[in-house]
Amino acid sequence: MTKATVATCSLAGCFGCHMSLLDIDEKLLDLLQLVEFDRSPINDIKHISRPVDVGLVEGGVCNAENVHVLQEFRRMCKVLVAVGECANTGGVPSMRNGVSLKRCLEQSFIRGLGIEGAQIPDDPELPLLLNRVRPLHHIVKVDYFLPGCPPSADAFWRFLTELLAGRDPALPRELIRFD
Amino acid sequence: MPTFYLDDSEIPFTDGETILEAAMSAGRYIPHLCWRPELEPHSSCRLCTVTINGRPFSSCTQPALKGQKVECDTPALLAMRRAVIQMLFVEGNHHCPCCEKSGACKLQATAYLLGMQDSHFHHRFPVRMRDLSHEGVSLDRDRCIRCEICVRASRALDGKNVFAIHGRGIESNLAVNSPSGLLKGSAISPDDAAVRLCPTGALIAKGRGFESPIGLRAYDREPLSSIELREYQARRAVHD
Ligand code: SF4
Ligand code: SF4
Ligand code: FES
Numbered sequence: 001m002t003k004a005t006v007a008t009c010s011l012a013g014c015f016g017c018h019m020s021l022l023d024i025d026e027k028l029l030d031l032l033q034l035v036e037f038d039r040s041p042i043n044d045i046k047h048i049s050r051p052v053d054v055g056l057v058e059g060g061v062c063n064a065e066n067v068h069v070l071q072e073f074r075r076m077c078k079v080l081v082a083v084g085e086c087a088n089t090g091g092v093p094s095m096r097n098g099v100s101l102k103r104c105l106e107q108s109f110i111r112g113l114g115i116e117g118a119q120i121p122d123d124p125e126l127p128l129l130l131n132r133v134r135p136l137h138h139i140v141k142v143d144y145f146l147p148g149c150p151p152s153a154d155a156f157w158r159f160l161t162e163l164l165a166g167r168d169p170a171l172p173r174e175l176i177r178f179d
Numbered sequence: 180m181p182t183f184y185l186d187d188s189e190i191p192f193t194d195g196e197t198i199l200e201a202a203m204s205a206g207r208y209i210p211h212l213c214w215r216p217e218l219e220p221h222s223s224c225r226l227c228t229v230t231i232n233g234r235p236f237s238s239c240t241q242p243a244l245k246g247q248k249v250e251c252d253t254p255a256l257l258a259m260r261r262a263v264i265q266m267l268f269v270e271g272n273h274h275c276p277c278c279e280k281s282g283a284c285k286l287q288a289t290a291y292l293l294g295m296q297d298s299h300f301h302h303r304f305p306v307r308m309r310d311l312s313h314e315g316v317s318l319d320r321d322r323c324i325r326c327e328i329c330v331r332a333s334r335a336l337d338g339k340n341v342f343a344i345h346g347r348g349i350e351s352n353l354a355v356n357s358p359s360g361l362l363k364g365s366a367i368s369p370d371d372a373a374v375r376l377c378p379t380g381a382l383i384a385k386g387r388g389f390e391s392p393i394g395l396r397a398y399d400r401e402p403l404s405s406i407e408l409r410e411y412q413a414r415r416a417v418h419d
Contacts, residue, residue, distance in 0.1 A: 138302070
């Protein structure tokens with residue numbers, strides 16, 4: 001049997017969703033019978049090398065680099081999945097959306113506690129921040145949404161096995177959680 | 180006792196009962212957010228919508244009639260309810276992972292019941308005033324769904340008049356009745372029914388955060404529908 005190919009990434013997220021995926025424990029071995037990982041922080045491959053079957057994207061979109069990565073995923077993944085609250089709703093990072101970017105940066109880098117040599121970082125290597133943090137579906141078409149902060153290991157397992165078996169991966173009520 | 184049909188089940192009712200009340204007494208849950216058994220119905224959230232002869236009615240205000248055929252759990256109505264809940268989510272700012280009400284919130288629990296896995300619509304990210312001025316009660320308008328339960332409860336149950344809705348449509352918002360417009364200086368108290376009955380994390384009694392851990396709260400352990408059916412039937416048993 002040829003294995004399904006999977007790519008994963010974390011945008012404006014905390015890697016909690018990836019940790020939760022790893023939390024399926026010994027079932028990881030079963031998962032590896034079904035899938036092969038392409039680009040992912042788990043193997044440190046930096047770009048998707050060929051079109052893949054499933055893309056799992058954690059985190060919302062907070063800067064220009066996030067937009068590029070998300071667009072690469074949409075281009076290269078047959079099925080794109082928004083994983084976790086940040087990818088689904090913007091999540092905790094989007095709590096800055098009610099505050100102007102200027103005030104956010106000043107609070108963090110100028111006025112914040114214990115800052116020496118205060119200045120707002122402006123190295124050209126740094127990706128530009130967007131004025132608002134956005135969930136994935138504001139920017140690209142998303143095929144499935146896996147809620148939770150993070151989605152539980154059980155939710156991951158259920159979702160992935162149903163999807164890979166070609167069935168509707170809708171979660172049963174007890175696995176739908178927003179916290 | 181006269182009866183009507185809710186989908187395929189025959190539901191008995193007493194004269195003057197609404198479709199929602201009769202259904203709840205008979206153990207059939209109809210999702211609702213602005214309805215509370217101890218308050219006058221408000222008919223604003225439209226979550227309890229059912230159809231009779233193809234026409235939509237809010238079941239929290241529509242009286243039950245003998246022999247009537249009421250449709251409730253059709254695919255179209257389920258999809259409509261899910262869309263209503265999704266709109267409530269994107270219209271405010273709901274950050275469940277850092278909300279003290281998570282797991283005990285009726286908006287969230289209703290979303291779970293309706294199988295909501297995504298917001299579908301674009302989020303508005305509105306900017307709304309938070310009010311932390313009062314020592315015992317906080318008001319986070321980001322989480323307010325303008326169900327007016329607090330407005331009605333403050334007047335009818337607390338004998339006060341702390342809240343009102345001002346503005347129109349998407350700009351409408353919860354106003355506080357005090358000289359400064361802040362909770363501090365209003366008649367609110369943390370024990371008020373207005374605070375206790377708020378279905379979301381908009382009104383919260385301070386000082387009780389994380390009394391029960393996330394994951395072990397009311398609707399984490401049991402679906403909202405079975406808790407509310409049990410409470411409603413116990414209440415009926417006392418009142419009958
Ligand atoms: S009020 Fe309810 S839906 Fe809104 S953030 Fe809090 S728990 Fe989530
Ligand atoms: S504060 Fe709570 S009870 Fe009052 S209108 Fe908002 S959601 Fe409803
Ligand atoms: S519960 Fe009937 S309209 Fe809100």
